[in-house]
Amino acid sequence: MLSLHPMNKLKSHTRTRAQESTQAIERLYITMRHLFNRGFYKPMGVSGETLRESLLTLRPEIYGSIKEDKIELQGLLYVMDRLPYGIEECRFINLTSDEGYKNSHFEPIIPLKRRRNCYRIDSEQMNIEITRGRSEIYDILTHLTFLFIESHKIMKQVLINEKGDVIRDWKKLEQAVLKKGKLSQEEKEVALTHTANFLGRTFEEVKSVYPFFASEKNENRFFNIIYYLGKLAIDEVIADNKRIITFSPVLRERLGHHIHGELWAFHIKQTLQNNGLLERPLHIISANMHSVMNSLYGPKALAAEFSKKKSLEVFEALSSPANIKLREKVTKTALAEGMIFLEDQSGTNIDIQIIDTAQIKESPYTEGLTELDDSKKPVIIVMDYAFGEQAYETMDELLKPFVDSNKNRHFLNVVSVSIMGKAGILEGGKGDIMIPSAHVFEGTADNYPFKNQIDKSLFKDDDVKVYTGTMISVLGTSLQNRDVLKFFHNSTWNVIGLEMEGAHYQKAIQAASKIRRSISPKVKVRYAYYASDNPLETGSTLASGGLGTTGVKPTYLITEKMLKQILDTSKN
Numbered sequence: 001m002l003s004l005h006p007m008n009k010l011k012s013h014t015r016t017r018a019q020e021s022t023q024a025i026e027r028l029y030i031t032m033r034h035l036f037n038r039g040f041y042k043p044m045g046v047s048g049e050t051l052r053e054s055l056l057t058l059r060p061e062i063y064g065s066i067k068e069d070k071i072e073l074q075g076l077l078y079v080m081d082r083l084p085y086g087i088e089e090c091r092f093i094n095l096t097s098d099e100g101y102k103n104s105h106f107e108p109i110i111p112l113k114r115r116r117n118c119y120r121i122d123s124e125q126m127n128i129e130i131t132r133g134r135s136e137i138y139d140i141l142t143h144l145t146f147l148f149i150e151s152h153k154i155m156k157q158v159l160i161n162e163k164g165d166v167i168r169d170w171k172k173l174e175q176a177v178l179k180k181g182k183l184s185q186e187e188k189e190v191a192l193t194h195t196a197n198f199l200g201r202t203f204e205e206v207k208s209v210y211p212f213f214a215s216e217k218n219e220n221r222f223f224n225i226i227y228y229l230g231k232l233a234i235d236e237v238i239a240d241n242k243r244i245i246t247f248s249p250v251l252r253e254r255l256g257h258h259i260h261g262e263l264w265a266f267h268i269k270q271t272l273q274n275n276g277l278l279e280r281p282l283h284i285i286s287a288n289m290h291s292v293m294n295s296l297y298g299p300k301a302l303a304a305e306f307s308k309k310k311s312l313e314v315f316e317a318l319s320s321p322a323n324i325k326l327r328e329k330v331t332k333t334a335l336a337e338g339m340i341f342l343e344d345q346s347g348t349n350i351d352i353q354i355i356d357t358a359q360i361k362e363s364p365y366t367e368g369l370t371e372l373d374d375s376k377k378p379v380i381i382v383m384d385y386a387f388g389e390q391a392y393e394t395m396d397e398l399l400k401p402f403v404d405s406n407k408n409r410h411f412l413n414v415v416s417v418s419i420m421g422k423a424g425i426l427e428g429g430k431g432d433i434m435i436p437s438a439h440v441f442e443g444t445a446d447n448y449p450f451k452n453q454i455d456k457s458l459f460k461d462d463d464v465k466v467y468t469g470t471m472i473s474v475l476g477t478s479l480q481n482r483d484v485l486k487f488f489h490n491s492t493w494n495v496i497g498l499e500m501e502g503a504h505y506q507k508a509i510q511a512a513s514k515i516r517r518s519i520s521p522k523v524k525v526r527y528a529y530y531a532s533d534n535p536l537e538t539g540s541t542l543a544s545g546g547l548g549t550t551g552v553k554p555t556y557l558i559t560e561k562m563l564k565q566i567l568d569t570s571k572n
Contacts, residue, residue, distance in 0.1 A: 018487035027050060031050045035051075036247050043243055043245060044148050044236055048148075052148075052149060055145050055149065058481055062478045063478070076150060076225070079147055081112045081114075083144075087118075087126050088147075088224065088232075090120075091124045092246070093243070093245045094125060096250065101127065115349040116129055131260045132386075133256075133387075133388065138475060139387075142476055152236075154198070155234050158198050163238075170230065172190065173194055177220075177223050192207055260348045264350060265394065268342065271342060271354060277356060278402065278412070280413065281379065281415045282414045283378050283379070283380050283381070283415055285380060285381070286386065286417075286420070287384075287421065287559065289382070291556055291559040292382045293353060294315060294330055295559050296360060296363050296563070297360070297363070298330050301332070302314060311556075312556065316552045338356035342354065348394060352384070354380075355379065355380040378567065383398075388500045389504055390501075391500075391502075392508050395505050395508035395509065399412065399519050411518060411519070413520075414512075414520065415566075416523060416565075417524075418527075419502065419505050419526065420559065422499075422531070423532065424499070424532065425497045426536055428467055433466045433467070433531075434471065434497045434530070436502065436529070437450075438450065438471070439502040441473050450527075451525065453524050453526045462557055467496045470493050470495050472495050472497075473501065474498050477498070497531065509525060530551060530554030
């Protein structure tokens, strides 16, 4: 008789949740690429099954209770803020390139929290323009998968049988949605009661989230979203009218060819040449469109305000939507003293400010430039935030030599590249600062260590918490869950935070400076982020609300340190 004893020593390997999650993320991306190459798929059919299963395995923090029977309300709000108005009514969703719709009668629909043009073609079709690369496709497909999973949860709660009979609560919601004219308070609360019932939520929960879905066009948009999500899911099951996502042939052909990035970069370099700035020392800053301008021009434009208040209070006031007059004063001064504003025409959705420091008449930052000849004074190029892989496309194109109309090649004198922005933090909380020493790209072995000119010691007198370590560039913020994040945080990678662009920027900078040699190999690099959320803390995901004024202090502190280094010419 054979002994089975040696077999007993073999341990069966059980995967951790972090390993399962990492595999689910990889599977999601492979599947999305496959579906893109195929050209279309049915999200709730067989072709969309892998996406759904992977998302349910992953259970990202942002999508909350996606795996439970009850409807996820905060996750739904997060997604609807990033998708075009009316998408819940559309059975056909078509992802396109920039194919000329802006020159048609179609009105562009821009989601509240994503800069992208969308067009409602008819009652059943929504076109979404993709001009920001693969990351944008991943972002949209992930959100749509979540949306359709939730829609089928609604359908399962309200559908009684295969004939299409529905529960009374659903009929009451339908009456409210299809009613002509305004709903009274009583009618609204009746509809909320019935809706809460089949959503598996309390009346209070539904009532508290309801106003956040409202739009200028429709204060009862929440009812509309729930009704049409459920209606289209019922149609899928009863009549086999499946929702379909398609990718236009032009998009499939163009993706990855830097078409938008190339146009964008050419326009910047042409503007530099037309204004005699092409040969000057250039400093590129990826940031928002206000902090550099406000820091350089604010004290002069708002001299009265700055003399009465602390500068931070003035910056907070400038960040308030109500103070449009103050912002106009600063912009007016900036445009009169060396700032050129380039509104994007390329489709990248990245606006540009070009600042000629030789024309700034008085600023605490430019006092050290007085001894310099104007031709030696720095020019600052501020570019608005890129999105994921788009960071590589735009930075790669910007750092290439400029070929002018006479076919002359001009190498750019790029002295420094500075990247600032918000990121998720894994230790600490909102408003803290992260200074990376390296970027690691999620799902790959790619890692980018670098010498960061921004150092923790610069903030020692600023009453702000600062963390240093590795940042992970994730494939999408909406795909992270606690298990993956804990693994990052507790591993020897020493990950302090996550964002979507760092590795892509660094890849472009290293390629230009170390391999292509289109810019100086001695280019200085600065990275600093402020924390928009801590996804490891319950309720502190990106879906839990904005920063408010919490982000003002770290934003301006980072801007201050970067500008001081850029304009301290003795060290340049």
